[in-house]
Amino acid sequence: MPEPRVAIVGAGPAGLRAAQVLAEASLRPLLVDEGHRAGGQIYRRPPPGAERPAAALYGFEAGRAQALHDLADALAPRVDYRPGTTVWGIAPRDPDGFDLECLGPDGHGRIAADRLVLATGAMDRTLPFPGWTLPGVFTLGAAQIALKAQGMAIGRRVALVGAGPLLPLVAHQYAKAGATVVAVLDVTPLAAKVKAAPRLAAVPATLAKGVWYTMRGALRRQPVRSGVRAIAVEGAARVEALAFEDAAGRRHRVACDAVGASFGLRSEAQAADLAGCRFAFEPVTRQWQPERSGQGRSSLPHVYLAGDGSGIGGADVAELQGERTALTLLADLGRPRDPAREAHLDRRLARQAGFRAALEAAYPYPHHLVEGxxxxxxxxxxxxxxxxxxxxxxxxxxxxxxxxxxxxxxxxxxxxxxxxxxxxxxxxxxxxxxxxxxxxxxxxxxxxxxxxxxxxxx
CATH class of the missing domain: 1.10.10 (Arc Repressor Mutant, subunit A)
Structure with missing residues (x-):
């Protein structure tokens, strides 16, 4: 009986780890990647000829990024890798399997798959505010892409606004790249972070990195404010300034030529929707997400989920889930299980889940921005x-x-x-x-x- 064709959608941390496990089991998965080089958003690689040292691009995560890039290169002969290919449609196929409608370098194509691993990642969660449609306003994720993929900043004098841990990271990256960061505005209260600190300490290395980014910003004299109540971009044809109201109700205005703003992350779950997966509402992040078991199964027997596309967890969690999900898929194919490996991954994921809950508490949803x-x-x-x-x-x-x-x-x-x-x-x-x-x-x-x-x- 021929081996089933497994298609992995997404070549970020989750997709690459899933591909590794399947390749080690002598399967040859199809790895469909919207990017032109594997790595995903967090470990996005510059185009050939524009490479820079990993430490300059990824900071503390340089070692992990390099390891994943090396893994992608090593997997090349053992997977059917399709870079620059967008999956824009998924249709269930009778009696089992799926047809993936794709657009790649050679144009439109249809790919048949017996099983799917959806590792589609996340994108910035946006909320409207005055001036957000002006040229020169970007999301924080887009600001990162400009640095990593194009080697450029979104502006010379940049104001950054956010409601999540991406904010201090991007502020650090932009200052390190030579941009002048004129304001770092956190729309969540400082008290929430102080209250959540003991729970965040459950993963001390990650907490330490966040503290370091914050302290480096303080040493650079970056104007950081928490509990910002209102923001408005000013300008005629493009960004000229950012006005905001601080936690005490005082109004401020800073001149800038670009703004990066996003308010947390949202799962890219459209592919799971087209495949027919059942969704459930997640009240903490206030978004609908495809149902995923701890082992990576969706509500459908032949669809598996890993990474931020089925719940925001971050790059570390995505890697763990990619590995765990692939082991589940192999077990469902009747392959020998490794209970010790599965249990080890389950313990690490449980620990990360506790940290993620604390992180969401530290950066609560900015209801006041919606009301305004x-x-x-x-x-x-x-x-x-x-x-x-x-x-x-x-x-x-x-x-x-x-x-x-x-x-x-x-x-x-x-x-x-x-x-x-x-x-x-x-x-x-x-x-x-x-x-x-x-x-x-x-x-x-x-x-x-x-x-x-x-x-x-x-």
Missing amino acids: IADDEIVCRCEGITAGAIRRTATERDASEMNRLKALTRTGMGRCQGRVCGHAAAEILARTLDVPVETVGRLRGQAPIKPIPLREPA
Whole structure:
């Protein structure tokens, strides 16, 4: 009987570790990677000819990044690697298996797979604020990509805003690269971090890195503020300044030519949606995520999940989950199990889960920013839908659910397919109706989940 064809979507830490385990078991997995070089977002590699020392790109994570890059290179003869390939559609195939609709260097193609490992990662969670659509405003993730992939900063005088541990990291990376960081604004309260510190100490190495980044910023005299209540980008044709209100209610203004802003991370779960996985609402991060067992199984027998695409955990967790999920897949194929290895991974993942819960407590959801979104603020940039339009549709046209809101307003119908605007729209809709956000549901995934050129035949 021929071996099943296993397709791994995503070549970040989770996807690479899964591919390693399967290759070690003499399978030849298909590794589909939207990037042009394996590594994912956190360990993104510069293009050939633009390489720089790992220490300059990844800091404390240089050793881990280099190890994963070396692993990707070593796996090349043992996997079917498809770089620069976007999976924009997934269709279940009778009686079992899936067809992946892809767009790669050679154009459109369809890939048949018997089993899927979805390691699709995460992206920045955005919230609208005055001026967020001006040229020169980026997400923190985009600011990182500019440094790692292009070797450039988003501006010379940069203001950074966030609600998560990515904020001090990007501030450190930009200062080290030579940019002037004029403001580091944390929209979550300092008291939350102090309260969570004892629980964060459960993974002391990770906590120490976060403290070091913060202290380095202090030594560089970076203007860091916590508990920021309101932000607004000022400028005519592009960014000229960032205004904000501090925790005491005082207004400030700093001149800058670029802003990086994001408010945590959200799972890239559209592929799991198209495959037919069941979703559940995660109340701490306030997002819908595909159901994943501790062993990596989804709600479907032939779909497996690993990494941030099924719950935000970070790069370390993604590696562990990639390995654990691949072991589960092999066990489901009838291969011999390694209970000791599985138990070791389970213990490490349990420890990381406790740390992640503490991290979420240290950076709580910024409800005040959602409450402050004005009626004239653009929420869905692709379709030009404002917060006021969402609120009026909720109250005047009985839009009590996200997909009805989409049908009535086109919110989420643009190029991003709701990946950027969907979260904010759901929060605004729920607040307008005075109901818990989970009751308004989520936007259903629709192919293509990523933009594809019209010139390509579908």
